[in-house]
Amino acid sequence: MLKLILCLLTVLSFATVAYAKDAPQMSVPFPLGRDISDHFVGTVHRNDIIVADDVYKLPQTNVITFEPGSHSGWHVHGAMTFIGLAGTGVYQEWGKPAVLIRQGDVVQIPAGTSHWHGATKNSRFQQIVIYDKDWQAPKDLAAHMGPVTDTEYQHLTFVDAKDRRSEPEKGSEFLFAYPKQAFSSSNFNHPVYLSTVVGQPNEAKTPNWTYVVFPQGTYNRWHSHKTGQVLIATDGIGYHQIKGEKPQILHPGDVVYCPPGVVHWHGAAPGSKFAHIAISPEDNHEVTWYDFPVKEYAALEDLSKQAENPVKTTQNAQNEAALYKDRR
Secondary structure, rough: OOOOOOOOOOOOHHHHHHHHOOOOOOOOOOOOOEOOOOHOOOOOEEEEEEEOOOOOOEEEEEEEEEEEEOOOOEEOOOOOEEEEEEEEEHHHHHHHHOOEOOOOOOOOOOOOOOOOOOOOOOOEEEEEEEOOOOOOOOOOOOOOOOOOOOOHHHHHOOOEEOOOOOOOOOOOOOOOOOOOEEEOOEEEEEEEEEEEEEEOOOOOOOOEEEEEEEOOOOOOOOOEEOOOOEEHHHHHHHEEEEOOOOOOOEOOOEEEEOOOOOOEEEOOOOOOOOOEEEEEEHHHOOEOOOOOOHHHHHHHHHOOOOOOOOOOOOOOOOOOOOOHHEEE
């Protein structure tokens, strides 16, 4: 029977992996997580950043990092949306040309589609995958499975990704593209920049992923969301604070959860630009706004010199539910 995910080649192809040893390292924006190389050709890591639960009702979301020359085999899984974060990667559906994946590219994979993905020969590749982890393959599903041969990998013909709108401009210091026109609102102390990384419709059935860029010194009012909010820090250094709790310092890859109805604020740390992905569960954008955290923000300069208040990158559904009840 076909597995839920990762029905992959487990025998290493040494000819392919040799590229990973010889290629220079490049930095990636998000933490690597745990080593899952046993299921792949080469060296691959997985970092679970959103765990599907009953509070936020978001799809499972992981960061996958492929070292140069590393890749999966032909496999199938539930519907998936994935986003290129760094380096150059490869995605190929059975019977179609390989797609070259760059930073900011978004790819949609219907459930049950036979495909493989990984890094190019001479580049690391990091991606976010958003997917239906509960999908079960139909018994009569006919799908090509097994290893990607060295011949297939070495003789790829590339086409560009269809959705390249979030590719940043060359030389940009930010992870994703954003418009030149700033967005002004009475709910932010200065204008911010907004763009959509994942919109509707998408295969993973995730709510919109909105990219918010905060120039230095920019933050929003205290506010609450009817269905809560999840933030994924992507660039620079930021702060997030829940009413009555200590501020949290945010670095790229940190994920914070604000339960439904709980009051919080977030923005750039003093002395730094900042950007994050904002996700509103169920695509519900009912927000109640309050005053600005002027005193709290003024105190952050000293806080930033102290030890960081760590942010959990994975949340347990029961713990979040308990926190929600306590705060109500």
